[in-house]
Amino acid sequence: MRILTCLFLGLVAFLLPLVIRSNYWLYMFTLVGIYIILVASLDLIYGYTGMVSLGHGAFFGIGAYACGILQTKLGFPFLPALILGTLFTCSVAAVLGWPMLRIKGPYFALGTLALGLMVTIVIHNWDSLTGGVSLSGIPLPPVIQFLGYTIDFSSKQIYYYFVLLFVFSTLFFIKQITHSRPGRAFQSIRENADLAEALGVDILRYKLIAYVMASTIAGVAGGLYASYMGSIEPEIAGGHMSFYLLVMIVIGGARTITGEIVGPLLLWFVPEFLEATQVYRPLFFGFILLVVIIFMPMGIAGKLRSLHPRISRWIP
Amino acid sequence: MDSLSLENHAPLLRVEKLSVSFGRLLAVHDLGFQIQSGEIFGLIGPNGAGKTTVFNAITGTVPLSEGKIRFAETDIAGLTTHQITARGVVRAYQAATIFPQISVVEHVMTGLHCRTSTSVWGAFLHTPFTRKEEVQSQKKVKELLEISNLADFREQPASSLTWAQQKRLMLATALATNPKLILLDEPVAGMNASEIQEMIELIATVRKKGVTVFIIEHNMKVMMKVCDRILVMNYGQKLSEGIPEEVARDPKVIEAYLGYKHN
Numbered sequence: 001m002r003i004l005t006c007l008f009l010g011l012v013a014f015l016l017p018l019v020i021r022s023n024y025w026l027y028m029f030t031l032v033g034i035y036i037i038l039v040a041s042l043d044l045i046y047g048y049t050g051m052v053s054l055g056h057g058a059f060f061g062i063g064a065y066a067c068g069i070l071q072t073k074l075g076f077p078f079l080p081a082l083i084l085g086t087l088f089t090c091s092v093a094a095v096l097g098w099p100m101l102r103i104k105g106p107y108f109a110l111g112t113l114a115l116g117l118m119v120t121i122v123i124h125n126w127d128s129l130t131g132g133v134s135l136s137g138i139p140l141p142p143v144i145q146f147l148g149y150t151i152d153f154s155s156k157q158i159y160y161y162f163v164l165l166f167v168f169s170t171l172f173f174i175k176q177i178t179h180s181r182p183g184r185a186f187q188s189i190r191e192n193a194d195l196a197e198a199l200g201v202d203i204l205r206y207k208l209i210a211y212v213m214a215s216t217i218a219g220v221a222g223g224l225y226a227s228y229m230g231s232i233e234p235e236i237a238g239g240h241m242s243f244y245l246l247v248m249i250v251i252g253g254a255r256t257i258t259g260e261i262v263g264p265l266l267l268w269f270v271p272e273f274l275e276a277t278q279v280y281r282p283l284f285f286g287f288i289l290l291v292v293i294i295f296m297p298m299g300i301a302g303k304l305r306s307l308h309p310r311i312s313r314w315i316p
Numbered sequence: 317m318d319s320l321s322l323e324n325h326a327p328l329l330r331v332e333k334l335s336v337s338f339g340r341l342l343a344v345h346d347l348g349f350q351i352q353s354g355e356i357f358g359l360i361g362p363n364g365a366g367k368t369t370v371f372n373a374i375t376g377t378v379p380l381s382e383g384k385i386r387f388a389e390t391d392i393a394g395l396t397t398h399q400i401t402a403r404g405v406v407r408a409y410q411a412a413t414i415f416p417q418i419s420v421v422e423h424v425m426t427g428l429h430c431r432t433s434t435s436v437w438g439a440f441l442h443t444p445f446t447r448k449e450e451v452q453s454q455k456k457v458k459e460l461l462e463i464s465n466l467a468d469f470r471e472q473p474a475s476s477l478t479w480a481q482q483k484r485l486m487l488a489t490a491l492a493t494n495p496k497l498i499l500l501d502e503p504v505a506g507m508n509a510s511e512i513q514e515m516i517e518l519i520a521t522v523r524k525k526g527v528t529v530f531i532i533e534h535n536m537k538v539m540m541k542v543c544d545r546i547l548v549m550n551y552g553q554k555l556s557e558g559i560p561e562e563v564a565r566d567p568k569v570i571e572a573y574l575g576y577k578h579n
Contacts, residue, residue: 173440180439180446181432184418188426191415198375198409200401200430200493209436 002316006257009316013164017157026156028268030228033163034221035264037170039248040257041217046246047254048178049210050190051101054242055112058119059215061237063089063222065123065130068138068232073129078141082223089219090212097211101204104193116239123234136231153227163224170217171257177213178255186210247285251292253299257316262300326389328353328497328528329374329405334383336369343369345552347383351497356519356529358543358560360536362572366552367532368410371499375407376400388496402430404496408486408503410532416475420466423474423485424457427492456492463521464488465514480511484518491522498522500531504538516542540564548572 020026042056066085070076076084100111123130141162144151153159177183185206188196197203226232235241244267252263267288271281296303305312327350336344344366351357359367372378374385376397385393392400415423432453438446461467464484469477474485483503490498503519504512512535519542523529533539539546540560548556548569556566563569 176440176442177436180450181429181434182436182439184422184426185429187418187422188415188429191418192413194377195409195413195415196426197397198377198401198407199427199489200398200406201426202396202398213436 001313005314006316009261010168013167017160023156026160028272030156030160030163031225032264032268033160033167034225034228035245035248035268036167036261037163037221037224038218038245039252039264040170040174040260041214041221042245043249043254043260044174044178044186044210044214044217046249047259048183048186048190049207051207051211052106052109052246053112053211054109054239054246055114055116055119056214056218056245057239057241058112058116058237059089059093059218060222060225060241061119061123061232061234062092063219064226064232064236065135065222066219067223068135068226069129071139071227072135072137078139078227082220082227085223086216086219089222090216093212093215093219094208097208097215101207101211112242113239116237116242120234120238123237130234134231134233135226138226138230138232140227140230159228163228166220166224171260173217174260175257182206182209244285247289249299251288251299253296253301253303253305256299256301256305258301258304259299266300325353327351328388329530330384330386331370331374332384332386334370334373334385335381336366336373336378337381342552344373344549347549347552347554349547349554349557351528351530353496353528354523354526355544356523356531356542358539358546359530359532359549360534360539360546360563361549361555365549367549368501369552370549371407371501371532374400374405374499398430401493401495404494405499406490406493406495406497407499408483408490408501410501410505414474414482414486414489417473419471419473420461420477420485421457421470424460424489424492425453427489428453428456429493431492431494460488460491464518480507480514483507484515487518487522491525491527495527497528497530500529500533502533503531504533504535512538536564 016029017026020029038056038060042053045051045053045056063085066088067081070081070084071078096115100108103111124132141153143153151158153162178186185196185201188199188201189203189206193203225236248263248267249259251266252261253259267285271284274284292299298306301315305315329351331350332348334344334347335342347370359370361367369378373380376392376395380393384391387403387405390403392403392405415426418426432449434446434449458467461470464487466481466485466488469481474482477485487500487503500519504515507515516538519529531539531543543560545558546560546563547554548563550572555572556563556569
């Protein structure tokens with residue numbers, strides 16, 4: 001049943017550009033797509049492995065800047081830049097994760113918070129490389145001729161589908177991983193790390209696997225974002241970004257595809273409809289967060305699943 | 317029991333001159349004992365005697381101050397807990413320590429972790445190897461759920477089970493790691509008579525499968541019934557060791573338990 005819901009959602013996402021002709025809304029949905037990739041990857045760390053990361057944005061920023069710098073300063077084309085940028089993010093996550101994952105609970109959360117701050121500060125101050133307050137002039141992926149079709153990434157529709165491809169892959173990847181041996185290892189760490197260790201799970205290794213995978217995916221999202229926006233600021237790696245990602249997964253509902261989609265959609269679009277200015281946005285986040293934590297501790301998806309087994313069967 | 321013939325073989329677990337201290341507190345002092353393959357070995361003693369510390373030392377969760385722990389003729393002191401589990405020593409915890417939100421079937425499946433090898437890529441690509449391993453795992457889990465009498469609760473979260481069921485679930489999960497030696501920390505604590513009977517039968521089944529059992533338990537009736545040999549500890553040291561009847565008659569043991577004064 002859940003697979004049917006997934007197919008339906010996929011179809012809706014696929015047909016969306018046929019309904020929405022406005023470039024502005026397509027632009028917004030493309031950004032939501034990038035957020036879904038980020039939130040889904042954070043779910044590996046937070047939802048499945050049970051570690052509260054307040055620094056997931058750091059890897060989004062590192063990925064975005066790595067891809068941006070490779071293209072603007074070193075003249076790499078888009079695809080090699082995306083691959084190298086992602087590999088770079090992956091290695092940074094491995095090098096930082098190795099010592100950081102030994103600390104637990106609130107200490108880990110604070111460590112990741114510091115990580116986000118450090119990355120932002122480095123980007124800000126290394127202006128010869130990063131452009132300081134902003135890195136601009138990042139090109140779009142080049143036009144591709146494919147089977148006689150011209151794929152031009154400057155079209156909002158094309159970039160939407162391009163990001164959608166990554167959204168589908170990310171959600172599929174995470175679903176496959178979490179419903180198998182590595183996924184059970186992640187979840188055992190969340191539920192009871194000592195017991196997991198006693199049953200033979202190398203908890204440091206599996207924490208590192210989850211952390212590095214999630215950070216690598218965030219790096220890919222960064223690369224997609226950098227090319228789409230054309231210019232990026234250090235704040236994308238900062239605490240606000242990371243905090244919003246965490247809020248999105250908590251509100252949507254951890255460990256569910258529904259939650260990974262609903263969280264970003266809701267928190268992205270509802271303030272739009274309220275026509276709230278940027279100033280009031282944190283207030284809105286705070287309010288929704290409180291309501292959800294009190295009335296639906298498992299998030300919106302968790303709440304829907306708990307309503308009735310029959311409903312639960314349809315919530316992926 | 318044919319413990320005499322067993323003594324001719326090398327012991328499965330050999331603990332020599334074991335000491336564990338926490339600061340200035342000597343929790344275990346100069347303790348030595350051996351467990352033969354196939355036996356059910358009990359460890360008793362008053363509260364604070366250092367029983368759980370012995371389990372902790374064997375499974376690598378506390379560092380030894382002194383001594384040696386040899387399992388199947390190799391030194392396991394200094395290995396991490398998951399490495400020790402991989403060598404075939406597993407522990408079922410005292411309180412019903414479980415993964416509360418995990419379904420019963422996935423719970424037992426988690427115990428198979430160290431005996432399976434599907435990687436992240438294997439899981440992602442769903443390779444024939446992954447599928448084969450998953451089918452084998454399901455089969456193994458089904459069998460373990462049947463012997464632990466939990467087959468009716470497959471899809472329920474572990475936290476929804478009763479206390480006794482949770483302890484059986486924990487035992488089934490520990491068995492999934494395919495151990496040679498299983499350490500049970502108070503397996504019947506907090507159970508009623510019929511639940512205790514069910515656990516005793518389960519322990520007998522475990523032994524029939526060729527797994528050596530090492531039990532800590534306060535319930536003396538149960539210990540007298542199931543154990544081949546019993547070690548008694550007091551104040552971190554060995555007080556007595558032998559077959560249950562001998563141990564029960566030992567004046568030192570009676571004194572430690574009932575507090576008689578020496579004349």
